[in-house]
Amino acid sequence: MIRLPRYTKKDILIMLGLLPLFVLSINCLLFGQRYLREARLFVPATLITFIVLALSWQLHTRVAVTVRNRFPRDRDMIRRMFIAIMLFAIVTGYENKKFVVDYTMD
Secondary structure, three states: OOOOOOOOOOHHHHHHHHHHHHHHHHHHHHHOHHHHHOHHHHHHHHHHHHHHHHHHHHHHHHHHHHHHHHOOOHHHHHHHHHHHHHHHHHHHHHHHHHHHHHHHHO
16 A cells, blocks of 8 residues: 655645645636536546646645655754745646646647
8 A cells, every 4th residue: 555645644634625625726717617517527627636636735745744854853944944845846846847748738
């Protein structure tokens, strides 16, 4: 079984509580009212968006856990926050660039 990185003991609950809201919001912004009216669009868009966001969530959690483990002391908090924010920006930028390039190549 794959062991997912955990920042807190409630990571999965937080993810499952927030991701559906993100999925609905993003898809409503992308597709407008069609998203809620057409089942042929709703089901695949919801599944694809949920999977992509769940993978992204796990990747960002892995970054946060790695940075926390590398700089565990309280006095390292500013350094830990700075490094985490920079890494989050890099990871998010790479994810978005890869998606846009892959999407536009089709």
